[in-house]
Amino acid sequence: MNPRALRLRPALILAIASAAAFAVALARAEIPLEQRRSSYADMSRDNKAMQDDDTSNPGMLSVLDGEALWSEKAGAANRACADCHGDAKSGMKGVAARHPAFDARLGRPVNLDQRINICRSERQQAAPFALESKDMLAMSAFVAHQSRGEPIAPPDDPRLAPHREAGRAQYNARQGQLNLSCGQCHDDNWGKSLAGNTVPQAHPTGYPIYRLEWQSLGSLQRRLRNCMIGMRAETYPYGALEYVNMELYLMWRARGMKLETPGVRP
Amino acid sequence: MARTLINVPAKAKRGEIIAIKTLISHTMETGFRHTNLGVRIPRDIIDTLICTYNGEEIFRTRLHPAIAANPFVTFHTVATESGTIGFRWTGDKGFSATASAKITVE
Numbered sequence: 001m002n003p004r005a006l007r008l009r010p011a012l013i014l015a016i017a018s019a020a021a022f023a024v025a026l027a028r029a030e031i032p033l034e035q036r037r038s039s040y041a042d043m044s045r046d047n048k049a050m051q052d053d054d055t056s057n058p059g060m061l062s063v064l065d066g067e068a069l070w071s072e073k074a075g076a077a078n079r080a081c082a083d084c085h086g087d088a089k090s091g092m093k094g095v096a097a098r099h100p101a102f103d104a105r106l107g108r109p110v111n112l113d114q115r116i117n118i119c120r121s122e123r124q125q126a127a128p129f130a131l132e133s134k135d136m137l138a139m140s141a142f143v144a145h146q147s148r149g150e151p152i153a154p155p156d157d158p159r160l161a162p163h164r165e166a167g168r169a170q171y172n173a174r175q176g177q178l179n180l181s182c183g184q185c186h187d188d189n190w191g192k193s194l195a196g197n198t199v200p201q202a203h204p205t206g207y208p209i210y211r212l213e214w215q216s217l218g219s220l221q222r223r224l225r226n227c228m229i230g231m232r233a234e235t236y237p238y239g240a241l242e243y244v245n246m247e248l249y250l251m252w253r254a255r256g257m258k259l260e261t262p263g264v265r266p
Numbered sequence: 267m268a269r270t271l272i273n274v275p276a277k278a279k280r281g282e283i284i285a286i287k288t289l290i291s292h293t294m295e296t297g298f299r300h301t302n303l304g305v306r307i308p309r310d311i312i313d314t315l316i317c318t319y320n321g322e323e324i325f326r327t328r329l330h331p332a333i334a335a336n337p338f339v340t341f342h343t344v345a346t347e348s349g350t351i352g353f354r355w356t357g358d359k360g361f362s363a364t365a366s367a368k369i370t371v372e
Contacts, residue, residue: 053287055273058336061291064269215294215335 029187031201036257039200039265042191047212051264059141059210059262062134062217066142069135075126084123088146096144097152097259100248102159109163109244113140113219131238137217141208144261152205152259154252163241167249170242176233197266203254204247206263213266220247267363268292272353274367278345286325287340288315290355290363296331312357315339320349329357345371 040048054060071082085091099112110118116139117128129136154160171182185194186202193199207220214222221243225235236242273287290312297309309331317325325341352366 053273055271055287056289056338056340058289058291058338060271061269061289061336064271065291212334 029183030253031187031190033256036201036203036254038203038205038257038260038263039198040206040260040263042198042200043264043266047264047266051206051260051262057210057262057264059208059217059264062138062141062208062210063145063262065134065138066140066145069139070142075120075124077123077125079124081119081124088142092143092146094147094150094153096140096147096261097150098155100160100244100251101155102157108241109160109248111220111244111247112143114239114244116140116143132219132222137208137219140219141217141262144207144259147259148261150259151256152251152254154248154255160248163245164248164252166242167245167247170246171249176228176231178231180231182227202250203257204250205254205257206260206265208261209263209265211265217262220250268355268361270353270355270363270365272365272367274351274369275345276368277370277372280345280347280371282345283342284345284369285340285342286317286351287338288317288353288365289336289338291336292355292357292361294329294331294333294335294337298331308358310358310361312337312355312361314356316354316356317341318352318354319343320347321352345369347371 040051043051050056050058067088069081070088071080073080073083082088096112099115100109101115102108103110103115103118113129113131113136116136117131120126121128129139154164174181174184182202185199190199190201204220207223208217209223210217211223219238221238224243224246228235269291271287271289273285275284278284292312293310294312295307295310297307297311299307301307311331311333312329315325315327315329316323324343327339327341329337348369348371350366350368353364355361355363
């Protein structure tokens, strides 16, 4: 065998390297921080008005439900959230902006819904809320509502880093029968139209959101499932670590943006 | 219990046209849907909203199966005197909910 055949010419190496770098640049075009915007900005005037007025925002009905649950005694411990946490207005302010966070005992990140359920089963000794149930969404909407206007502040916890990177990898991985990645729409083509709708940047600023199409409140995980079904990809069960990892990455991607829970979306 | 959100201006000038907004939590099940097993889900909607101004009926509307969950109804009236504006929603399965708001007319 000719030993020269094994040696790549420098020019060829350069060509391969620059082609690879170009492909990476195309696929990994993160939105510059100053260009980020909530999908609120893409909504019609009517939808914005619906979200802005607390007496026309249907998400506020669930916030009221959550407020009632907050001071309702539950479980074998016969304790209400308010008995430990006091007034949610001060105690829960900023909490939603810091989740998902690392749970040392579980050894994995947990989102706000899971954190609420940990509290329920351990402190109240009550049955955890079923994920995506009316009560679960009401409680997380009430807690997240206390952070409205607060900037998203992902915790600076090194234990979260591998999970956030796993979320980022998932976000950029092509999946499903349509062979799409999240980033191909939400990083590379936001602001353009997809079947008459504006492609949003996908920042989790308003969750749980009241989606008019759903006629109900829904979590970020429900929205992720929605997109995955659109990509003809297999979804995960609610509460799966894969979703939490993606939530972690999305919150980091939206760091500093203000929460608007309960958001209204078409 | 159904949650309600009412928006009536707390103060108004006599003769002023005011906007009244009402929102109520309700599934508004159409009666046209079926479960996975093919069983029809019975209709469960709010069918009437009546609004009274100091006891006198000023607005009434019928609601139908095509109306989305958590119906939002807004309408206008003339502020004539101080008092209470009352709301009553009724519907299938004996559904009934009430709410009221105070208004001061100067």
